[in-house]
Amino acid sequence: MAKTSKELVDxxxxxxxxxxxxxxxxMIDDPKVTFVDLRDVRELTAEGTIPGAYHMPRGMIEFWADPESPYYKKIFGSDNKFVFYCKSGWRSALATKAAQDVGVKNICHMGGGFGKWVKEGGAVTAPRGGKSPAEKEGIYDLLPFVVNPNNIxxxxNGKVFIGDRRKYPFAKEMYECESVSDVAKAIKDMVTQGSGPWMAAVNALRMVSNDGPEALKAARDELVATRPTNTAMSLRLDEVLAAAALADEQGISVNDAIKNKIESIKTTIYDNYAIRARAMADVIDDGDGILTMCFGEAGFLLSLALAKRDGKNITAYVPETRPYLQGAKLTAPSITEMGIEANLITDNMPAHVMREGHINKYITAADLITVDGHVCNKIGTYQNAITAFDHNIPYFAFAWGRDDNKLTRDDIEIEERDPAEIRQALGQATTIDTVGARYPTFDITPPKYVAGVVTTSGVVSPYTLKNIKDW
Incomplete structure (x- = not known):
């Protein structure tokens, strides 16, 4: 009796x-797992695929997976677990059964297929034959030392190593941490900043990955408390904890899940850096003088590098950024390392340099941007934005991503650091201890002073952010 296709699948x-x-x-980032895409090549060309998936035509499974076949592919002789998938799960069910019949043992298929994967937010590469944004722009060859991810x-071996930005550019050293508390203290003590805190924090979770959910939650809370304004860190930590919780439920290695999730996040972030940098580089004009503030991380630096590679002659003006001098110690040396002219100025010079006509654009990173367009960044950003506005100089802020919990400026908690830090510079006292001081670390620039926010959707008006799905 003939059988229907549904009966065969069942x-x-x-x-x-x-x-x-x-x-x-x-499982997607686990090196011991191989995803196998069974869809037609036309589907891959139109829709993309799961990152790292091996493509195999559905009709070749019995021949490619059978060691006795002249068409045998050695990939099926590995110890990896194979995850087959198609568009909706029908072809992959039949192919998994066929592979099993010819001796492939460690194999399964993904219910719902690629269609469900996309619907539920799974990562997707560019269409077949394309490159990731980071690969397309060649960003890893352009990155200066301090923003290379392995140096952040x-x-x-059970420890977290953090690039010590306090010592750069005079030394390229890693700060060693043996516990979550060591990492928290390093973040609090400004061993790292910008994207550094979240990368240090998520790696710290691996130290307690085998100690259970409560230990992971306690570690997360301790780390978040170090930099309450840095919502990127808390969001990344929560992403990693979600992966750890799911792994625990499924009986899969929590440590491997954390490791794989970190790599996945990092890859996505550097792809997004490339997209944003390309968008900003296209706005930069030949001959521009560019003012920045603090340390703009990879997105900002790459926009300058891409503009230079495009043949544009640019000059950067970098305030020193007291009291930790990130502009002097990080930004200016990084820009110089990329072969771009950088002029170091003090924090009270931007208005004068603008009046002289040396500045054409003001560009910074942002620790967070609210959904209604307020930019929160290193203290001093706001006053420069006001001055730039008065001199008809457009201000552009790089978004790291979207935080829907920060709708307006009232949702931002400005971190107040120890006033003693203001009474010194790089450990050297500049006044007596009895002098009063304040150190609000960040300020907030209203959207009226922001010409554009640099997002993965391009350079957009701060007033339109609420209409954009992904920044």
Whole structure:
């Protein structure tokens, strides 16, 4: 008696392992797992694929997976777990059963297929034959030392190593941390800043990955408390904790899940850096003088590097950024390392340099941007934005991403650091201890002073952010 295609799929599903999209998300960055895309090449060209997936035509499975076949592919002789998928899960069910029949043992398929993967927010590469934004722009060859991800923070042999930005550019050293509290103290003591805190923090979770959910939650809370304004850090920590919780539920290695999630986030972020940098580089004109503030991280630096590579002659003006001198110690040396002229100025010079006509654009990073367009960044950003506005100089702020919990400026908690830090510069006292002082670390620039926010959707008006799905 003939069978329907549905009956064949149902029979196959009864004999094979099926995993959910959530389970697949945990496995996507595991080097011991190979995803196999069974869709037609035209589907891959039109829709893209899961990052790192191996493509195999559905009709070749019995031949490619059979060691006795003249068409045998050695990839199926590895010890990896294979995850087959198609568009909706029908072809992959039949292919998984066929592969199982010819001897492939460690195999499953993803229920719902690529369609469900996309619907539930799974990562997707560019269409077949395309490159990721970071690869397309060649950004890793352009990055100066201090923003190379491996030099920002990494986990090795039970410890977290953080690039000590306090010592750069005079030394390129890693600060060693043996506990979560060590990492928290390093973040609080400004060993790192910008994107450094979140990268150090998520790697710190690996130190307690085998100690259970409560230990991970306690570590997260301790780390977030170090920099309450840095919502990027809290959001990244929550992403990693969600992956850890799912792994724990599924009986999968929590440490591996954390490691894989960190790598996945990092790859996405540097792709987004490339997209934003390209958008800003296209706005920069030949001959521009560019004022910045504090340390703009990879996005800002790459926009200058891409503009230079495009043949544009630019000059950067970099306030020193007291009391930790990030502009002098990080920004100016990084720009110089990229072969771009950088003029170091003191924090009270921008208005004068603008009046002289040397500045054409003011560009900074942002620790966060509210949905209604307020830019929160290093203290001093706001006064420069007002001055730029008065001199008809457009101000552009790089967004790191969207935080829907920060709708207006009232949702921002400005971090007040120890006033003693203001009474010194790089450890050298500049006044007596009895002098009063204040150190609000950030300020908030209203959208009226912001010409554009640099997002993954391009350079957009701060008033339109609420209409953009992804920044």
């Amino acid at each position: 029979e196959a599903n009864a004999e094979i392992e099926t995993i959910t999209v959530d389970q697949a998300k945990i 923070a990494r986990y090795e």
